[in-house]
Amino acid sequence: MRDLSALTATARRDARAAEERRALTADVVDALTRAGFPRHFVPGRFGGAAGEFGPLVxxxxxxxEACAATAWCAALFAAHGRLAAYLPPEGQREVWADGADVRIAAAVVPPQGAAVAVDGGWRLDGAWRPASGVDHADWILLASWTDGEEGREHRVFAVPRCQVTVEDTWHSSGLRGTGSNTVRCAGVVVPRHRTYTLAALLRSRPGAARCHTVPYPMVAALMFAAPLLGAARGALRVWTGERLSAERPHPATHTVLARASARIHAAGLLLTGAAERADRGEITALAVAENRRDATAAATLCREAVDALFHASGLRAQSPDSAVQRAWRDATAIAAHAALDPDAAARAYAEAVLSPAGGDGP
Structure with a gap:
C-alpha cells in the first residue's frame, strides 16, 4: 500500500460527515484511491499491484482506526478488483481500459435479481442489495442464478455503474457511512465476455499471480475482519484517552483495559497469520478452513473487546458524537456479516480436520 497518512487524516476528519450523509465523502474516496486500495489486486498487465493480503489487511x-466505514469500502474495492480479475480477458480489458484505479462495487452473495439468456449474453432485471460504496463506483459486480449445462449456476456479471439505478435504502445502525444502497437493473444486457460463474473462484489458475490463485473461501472472512480490527483498535485508543482525562475512572478500568487490549492484540496476530497463510502457505482444504477459523475468531475477539469498552464508557458513550459508540455500532454490524459466522467456520474446520483425507488437497 502507498502512504496511508493522508487517508487516515481525511477519514478521521470526515467520519461524522460520512455517518450523516450515509456515504463516504468525495475527499475520502479520492484518498483511498490514491492510497492504492482499488488497484491492489488488479493484474499487473493493467498497471495494478497484484498485491499480497498481508499489506492489505x-x-x-x-x-x-480512523473510520470503519472507510476501511470497509477500502477493503471491498480491493476485493472486488480481485473478483474482476476472473473475468474473461476481453472483459478485464474493458473494465481497466482507463487504468487500474477503477472502483468496483458488488452484490454477488447471495444471487439476486433475474438473468435471462439472450443472444451473446444475459439480460438483467431486478434489485440487488447491499452494494457498499456504489455511489462512488465505476463498475459493479452483480450475481444471479442462471441455467447451465450442469444445472443452476451462480453467475457474476460486470456492469458499468452508469447502466444501473441506485436507490437510497441504506438506513443502518452500523457502517452508516458505507452507502450500501440498493442497485436496480431494467433490461441491462451484459455480454458474455463480462461474466463468469462463481465456481471459477475455486479453480486453480496456473501462471496467475498468487493473489489470483487463492480460493475465495480462504480469504473472504479475512477481508471482512480487517475493518473490524481497525475499529477495535480505534475504540481502544479513544477509550484509553478518555480514562486518562476522567475525574472518576470506571472502577474496573484496569480489568477492562487489560482484557480488551489482549483480545485486540490476539485478533491482530490471528489475522496476520491468516494473511501470511494466504500469501505463502500451501493451499489445502485444511489451510482454507484454518483461515476461516482464525478470521472469524479474530472478529469475535474484536467485537467482544469493543462491546466491553462501550459498556464501560458510562454516559459519555450515549452521546451521538461518541467515537466509542460509533465503533461499537460498526463492530456489531461487521461481526454480523455472514462471512464472519463462527458456527459456519467451525463446521468447515471440523469437516476438514475429521475428513478421511485429513484436510489434504486443494
Missing part, C-alpha cells in the same frame, strides 16, 4: 486496519 494492515492498511485496512490502519484506515479502520
Amino acid at each position: 494492515a492498511g485496512v486496519a490502519d484506515a479502520g
